[in-house]
Amino acid sequence: MSKKLYTFDAAAMTVRKITRSVWTTVWSIVRVILVSVSLFIVLYLILSLVLSTDTEKRLRRENRQYEKVFASIPKEQELLSESIDILALKDSRIYDEVFHTAAPPVDPVGSLDFLFGADTIPDTKIVTYTTRKADALLKTASEVDAAFEKIYRTMGKNGFVMPPMAIPVKEVSYPQIGASTGSRLNPFYKTAVNHHGLDFIVPQGSPVIAPADGTVEDVVRSSKGEGNTVTLRHSGGYVTRYLHLDEIFVAKGQKVRRGGKIATVGMSGGAYAPHLHYEVKFWGAFRDPVNYLFGSVSPEEYPNFLFMSINTRQSMD
Numbered sequence: 001m002s003k004k005l006y007t008f009d010a011a012a013m014t015v016r017k018i019t020r021s022v023w024t025t026v027w028s029i030v031r032v033i034l035v036s037v038s039l040f041i042v043l044y045l046i047l048s049l050v051l052s053t054d055t056e057k058r059l060r061r062e063n064r065q066y067e068k069v070f071a072s073i074p075k076e077q078e079l080l081s082e083s084i085d086i087l088a089l090k091d092s093r094i095y096d097e098v099f100h101t102a103a104p105p106v107d108p109v110g111s112l113d114f115l116f117g118a119d120t121i122p123d124t125k126i127v128t129y130t131t132r133k134a135d136a137l138l139k140t141a142s143e144v145d146a147a148f149e150k151i152y153r154t155m156g157k158n159g160f161v162m163p164p165m166a167i168p169v170k171e172v173s174y175p176q177i178g179a180s181t182g183s184r185l186n187p188f189y190k191t192a193v194n195h196h197g198l199d200f201i202v203p204q205g206s207p208v209i210a211p212a213d214g215t216v217e218d219v220v221r222s223s224k225g226e227g228n229t230v231t232l233r234h235s236g237g238y239v240t241r242y243l244h245l246d247e248i249f250v251a252k253g254q255k256v257r258r259g260g261k262i263a264t265v266g267m268s269g270g271a272y273a274p275h276l277h278y279e280v281k282f283w284g285a286f287r288d289p290v291n292y293l294f295g296s297v298s299p300e301e302y303p304n305f306l307f308m309s310i311n312t313r314q315s316m317d
Contacts (some may be wrong), residue, residue, distance in 0.1 A: 005108060078081050089308050100284035136159040160237025164211035165295035168242065169200050169265065176201045177312070180277065181288045187272035197279035198242070198289035198309060201317045204274035206265040208242055211292075216254045216262075226277075226317075227269025230262055239284075242315060243277035244268050275316040 154160060178199030186193045210232060217239070218231040228245040246266025258261060267274045280287045290309040295304045 005193050009250075026031070042176070083307060084312070086310055087303060113180040122228060130206060161234075162212075162237070163236065163238050163282070163292055164214075164234055164240055164280065165210035165292055166209070167277055167293055167296045168208055168240070169202050169206055169213050170209065172200055172202060174301055174308050177290070177308040179307050179312040180290050180309035185313050187314055187316065188270065193315070195315045196286045197241070197277045198267075198276060200276040201316065202265050204264075204266055204276070206276075207261045208245065208263040208276060210260045210262055210266060211240060211259055212238070212255045212258050212301075214256055216250045216252050216256060219250065221246055221248065222269060225269050227271060228263070228266065230254065232262070233257060237283040241279040243279070244271040244275065259266040270317055272316045277317055 013147045040093070072264055162279075168276070178201050179195055180198045183192045184195040208230075212234045214232040214234040216230065217233040218229070220229045222228065226243045227246055228243075230242045230245060230248060230250060232240045232242075234240065242263060244267055245263040246268065248262070249308050250256060250262045265274055265276045270279075279291045280292055288309075290305055293305060297305060
């Protein structure tokens with residue numbers, strides 16, 4: 001049974017029935033809905049500001065971490081760019097010193113950042129770009145083939161002698177590579193000195209092996225300066241020297257074969273810690289030994305050797 005509403009008219013002193021129009025009823029319903037929605041939104045905002053879900057908390061933590069990391073990215077990118085430039089220069093020097101030719105050109109593909117917006121790039125532009133890069137790659141492949149063909153011709157000439165290419169210590173990895181040639185900080189005097197070799201930071205007693213066939217040119221036993229040293233003369237004008245040795249197993253004038261054990265690593269003379277100081281000379285001029293190691297390590301590890309030798313600022317002697 002429906003409920004009827006009445007009102008008292010004081011002017012006419014009568015009671016009359018309240019009548020509602022359709023629009024009044026609709027407006028009342030709309031007001032109720034609007035008020036309910038408004039209350040829901042206000043309540044949701046209050047709860048979202050005060051309470052956080054586990055996902056929101058995790059995302060906030062990640063955002064804070066990203067903010068910290070992002071601040072250091074430009075500096076790290078600059079350092080990496082400098083390191084890449086140095087490695088490219090070293091690569092060029094290696095080919096010039098060892099093979100007497102220019103290094104093969106680098107990959108010309110360059111940046112592919114434009115592909116991140118590929119959804120909005122017309123197909124014709126993508127095809128044009130791909131065609132241009134494919135042509136550049138084919139040209140570079142041809143230049144690389146020509147460069148290696150020149151290297152093979154150089155190696156095949158009469159009188160060409162392969163330089164000492166083996167690592168003089170066994171089972172060494174890039175974290176054990178120390179300072180190479182150039183100005184380095186002396187560990188005792190803390191001043192810059194000219195460093196003529198490459199430091200291998202390996203345990204005392206580790207075997208030192210000949211990197212190529214040769215003849216023992218000199219053996220010195222001393223407790224000062226370079227310490228116990230061995231000098232080997234190889235074909236083609238190459239000479240290798242080994243400093244701060246412990247035991248020495250060869251004598252002056254003795255013939256040695258590649259891989260033969262000539263001494264053990266020590267810290268004789270002015271050595272800061274056990275290590276092998278390894279030098280390479282070509283017709284009397286010092287060469288960077290790290291340039292002659294790429295034939296003994298994997299292509300993936302050799303850039304790490306270069307990086308460590310360049311960026312280690314303090315020598316071990």
